[in-house]
Amino acid sequence: MGRISFFFKEALGSLRRNFFMTIAALVTVFLSIVVLGGVLVFVYTSDALLKQVEEKVEITVYLKDGGEPADVTAMQGEIQGWVEVESVTYITKEQALERMREWFKDNPEVLEGLSGNPLPASFEIALKDPQAVAAVAGRIDLENPIVDDVRWGEEIADKLFAFTSQARNFMLIFIVLLGIVAILLISNTIRLSIFARKREVEIMKLVGATNWFIRWPFLIEGVTVGFIGAAAATVVALVLNNYLAGWLRQNIPFLDLPLDAVPYVMVTVVLLAVGVGIGAVGSAIGLRRFLKV
Amino acid sequence: MIKFEDVTKIYPPSTVGLERVNLHIEKGEFVFLVGPSGSGKSTFIRLLIRELEPDRGRVSVGGRDLASLRSWKVPYLRRNIGCVFQDFKLLVNKTAFDNVMYALVVTGNATGASKRKAAEILSLVGLGHKAGSYPNELSGGEQQRVSIARAFVNHPPLLIADEPTGNLDPDTSMGIMQLLYRINKTGTTVLMATHDREMVDRMRRRVIALDSGKVVRDQKRGGYGED
Numbered sequence: 001m002g003r004i005s006f007f008f009k010e011a012l013g014s015l016r017r018n019f020f021m022t023i024a025a026l027v028t029v030f031l032s033i034v035v036l037g038g039v040l041v042f043v044y045t046s047d048a049l050l051k052q053v054e055e056k057v058e059i060t061v062y063l064k065d066g067g068e069p070a071d072v073t074a075m076q077g078e079i080q081g082w083v084e085v086e087s088v089t090y091i092t093k094e095q096a097l098e099r100m101r102e103w104f105k106d107n108p109e110v111l112e113g114l115s116g117n118p119l120p121a122s123f124e125i126a127l128k129d130p131q132a133v134a135a136v137a138g139r140i141d142l143e144n145p146i147v148d149d150v151r152w153g154e155e156i157a158d159k160l161f162a163f164t165s166q167a168r169n170f171m172l173i174f175i176v177l178l179g180i181v182a183i184l185l186i187s188n189t190i191r192l193s194i195f196a197r198k199r200e201v202e203i204m205k206l207v208g209a210t211n212w213f214i215r216w217p218f219l220i221e222g223v224t225v226g227f228i229g230a231a232a233a234t235v236v237a238l239v240l241n242n243y244l245a246g247w248l249r250q251n252i253p254f255l256d257l258p259l260d261a262v263p264y265v266m267v268t269v270v271l272l273a274v275g276v277g278i279g280a281v282g283s284a285i286g287l288r289r290f291l292k293v
Numbered sequence: 294m295i296k297f298e299d300v301t302k303i304y305p306p307s308t309v310g311l312e313r314v315n316l317h318i319e320k321g322e323f324v325f326l327v328g329p330s331g332s333g334k335s336t337f338i339r340l341l342i343r344e345l346e347p348d349r350g351r352v353s354v355g356g357r358d359l360a361s362l363r364s365w366k367v368p369y370l371r372r373n374i375g376c377v378f379q380d381f382k383l384l385v386n387k388t389a390f391d392n393v394m395y396a397l398v399v400t401g402n403a404t405g406a407s408k409r410k411a412a413e414i415l416s417l418v419g420l421g422h423k424a425g426s427y428p429n430e431l432s433g434g435e436q437q438r439v440s441i442a443r444a445f446v447n448h449p450p451l452l453i454a455d456e457p458t459g460n461l462d463p464d465t466s467m468g469i470m471q472l473l474y475r476i477n478k479t480g481t482t483v484l485m486a487t488h489d490r491e492m493v494d495r496m497r498r499r500v501i502a503l504d505s506g507k508v509v510r511d512q513k514r515g516g517y518g519e520d
Contacts, residue, residue, distance in 0.1 A: 006398055017386055203382045206342070207443065208372035209399040210365070 011220035014197075021193035022225060028189045029229025029275055030236075032182035037237025037271050039178060043171045044262045050164040057160070059125040059137050059152040065093070067146035072121075075144065079125060082139070084132040089124045093117050120148060131161060183278055191286035194218065201290045211291045215284070222283030223276050230275020234268050294320045294451060294482045295341065300350035302336050302506075309506040310336035313350070316501065316508060318484065320450070323477045325493050326486040327517055328503035334486040337503070338455050341484075342374055343367050355450060372400055375444030375481075379456035381436045383428040389415060389439045390424040396443045414442045418472060434465035438472065445476055452476060454485040458492065466492065490517035 015022045061079075063072065072090065080088045091099075096119040104110045127133060137152045194201070204214045241262060295318040302310035311333045318324055326334050339345040340352050343359050352359045355373065362370060376382075383392050393411040415424050418438040420431075428436050437457060444452055454473060458466035470492055477483045487493060493500060493516060500515030501508060 003398075003401065013386070199382075200384060203384055204395075204399070205368070206371060206376050206382065207396045207399055208368045208370075209395075210368045213368075213399055 007216040007220055010217035011224065014217065015221055015224065018193055018196070021189075021196065025189045025193065025225045026229045028185050029182075029226055029278065030233045032178075032185060032278075033230045033233035033271055033275055034236055036175070036178055036182065036274065037233055037267065038240070039171070039175055040267050040270065041237060041241045041262050043175070044267070046167065046171070050167065053160060054130040054164065055126075057130045057133050057153070058127065059123075059133060059140070059150065061123040061125065061140055061150050062120045062148040063122060063146050064148045065120065067121075071144075071146050075146065076123060079123065079140070082136065084127055084129055084136050086126040086128045089126075091122045091124060093119055093121045096121065134158075179274070182274075183281065187278075187282035187285045189282070191282075194283075194286040194290065198290055201287070205291075214291065215287060218283045218287055219280055222279035224279070226275040226277070226279020226282075227272065229279075230272050233275070234271045237271070238262075238264060238267070294318050294322070294355060295484070296351075296353040297340075298351040298353075300340065300347045300352055302340065302345060302347050309333075310345075311340070311347075311503075312506040314506075314508055316511060318482065318499075320482055321477070321480050323474070323483045323496075323498045324485070325496070325498055325500045325515075325517075326484060326503065327488070327493060327500055328509075331505075332503040333506040334503055335455065336506070338453055338484075338486060341451075341453060342371055342376065368399070372396075372447055373449050373451065375441075375447070375449040375452040377437070377440050377444050377452070377454040377457045379459040381428070381433075381440045383436055383440055383443075385428050388425050388427055389420060389431065389435075389442075392428070392439055393443045393446050396446050400447060411442075411446060414446050415439070418442045432465075433461050434468060437461065437465075437469055441469070441472055441476070445481070448479075449481065451482045451484070454483065454487075456486055456488065458487065458489050463491070470496070493517040 076088050076090055079085055094117070097117050100119065101108075101111060125136065127136060133152050137150055140150050141147065142150065201214055295316075297314045297316050300314045301312050304310055314333075314337075326337060328334055336345065340347060340359075341354060343362065346360065354370065357370075359370070384395065387395065390411060393415060394408070397407040397411060412421070412424060415421050418441055420435060420438050420442070423431060423435060426435075428439070431439065441454075441457075452473070457473070458469050461469065466489065473483055473485065474496075497514045497516070500510065500512050500517070502510040502515075
């Protein structure tokens with residue numbers, strides 16, 4: 001019988017013996033991690049949603065009629081060269097009109113009275129980092145004779161970014177708080193179970209067991225409980241997420257939710273790691289008091 | 294084997310545990326530690342296994358000053374001191390055999406040879422047939438035998454017994470005493486704290502009497518009370 005198999009035998013034996021404590025710790029881990037998993041799924045989904053909204057922020061440069069094609073090409077090339085810029089699309093007057101027709105194809109009478117083409121040509125600038133919108137827009141040369149106007153929905157963009165960054169901070173704080181609550185809850189449960197075995201630890205010390213010799217079985221116990229609880233919780237959280245996503249897609253199809261934004265593998269790994277970590281830390285904290293002297 | 298030099302232990306705020314105790318116990322001796330409750334017997338024992346440290350003076354075991362012992366080395370000290378208590382201190386969810394084994398496993402001895410050793414020592418204390426029993430299936434005397442087997446299985450040079458017969462009837466106590474006596478015969482120093490007047494008077498061994506933390510008598514072949 002090797003030392004390691006002895007530790008495992010001890011750990012599994014006492015998990016079985018302290019059945020109700022084991023169940024209590026399992027349920028605590030399970031519930032904490034289901035909630036944590038739910039929050040993670042929510043964070044990922046809403047973050048993807050925020051990104052989706054942010055990506056819609058773009059700059060439109062309206063051009064005066066009759067500009068030289070060479071000037072237009074030169075300006076497009078210049079803007080394209082800026083690091084923050086993802087792409088610059090040149091929309092001709094004809095394309096703009098075509099688009100207008102497309103939008104109003106159900107009520108063609110709106111466009112019937114038009115004589116000629118009143119729409120300006122434009123550049124549509126998509127950005128790598130939507131937050132840079134104000135800076136990029138400010139750099140566009142309004143003195144350039146071919147430029148008529150620059151639009152980028154400045155107020156809406158500002159408000160949107162203020163909202164999204166606040167939403168992210170809020171979720172981060174929420175996750176941290178939740179993690180702390182989970183650790184407290186679990187280390188308390190484990191401490192209770194260890195307190196019930198205080199005498200056992202005392203005897204082990206009297207017989208000359210080193211602290212690590214006493215600690216290992218408890219750590220294995222904590223990690224086992226953490227792992228099993230977290231695994232069950234992960235399955236429940238992800239299944240629930242899938243179910244909810246399907247339901248949302250069916251019942252609110254017009255709401256273009258990014259429901260596939262959750263990186264399942266990542267979330268699984270994170271939740272399992274948190275479960276195992278909490279189990280180990282909880283055992284270590286719970287034991288500390290009894291190992292002195 | 295054991296040396297106390299001017300040892301004082303005060304429990305805060307001002308309860309005296311031991312006061313200026315000087316004594317010397319040789320290797321292989323059998324010593325009774327007697328005295329009323331609160332006289333300092335338990336303090337004496339807890340100092341020996343370094344559950345406590347003295348406020349003044351020096352305690353040495355086997356030539357080793359316990360104050361210089363780093364705390365991570367305390368378990369190694371305890372492996373060299375077998376301990377037997379009034380309440381047996383057995384692990385209730387382990388069989389008699391596994392309780393004895395535990396003392397071997399903590400030292401890193403979990404081989405086939407140590408299993409044989411555990412079985413042998415249980416036979417030696419007369420419990421070979423009850424190796425698979427749990428403590429709650431054993432009588433008080435039997436539990437104390439298991440506890441002695443566990444204390445002795447590593448052949449410690451020193452065995453401490455704190456009221457080992459305190460919960461047992463006279464006949465059973467006699468059996469336990471004989472066991473301790475045999476262990477002493479193998480060269481192990483035995484220190485036994487007790488209230489058992491009859492036992493002490495019958496054995497005629499060295500008696501150290503404590504009262505209010507002081508050594509009031511130290512007699513080579515003494516009885517429980519003053520002769």
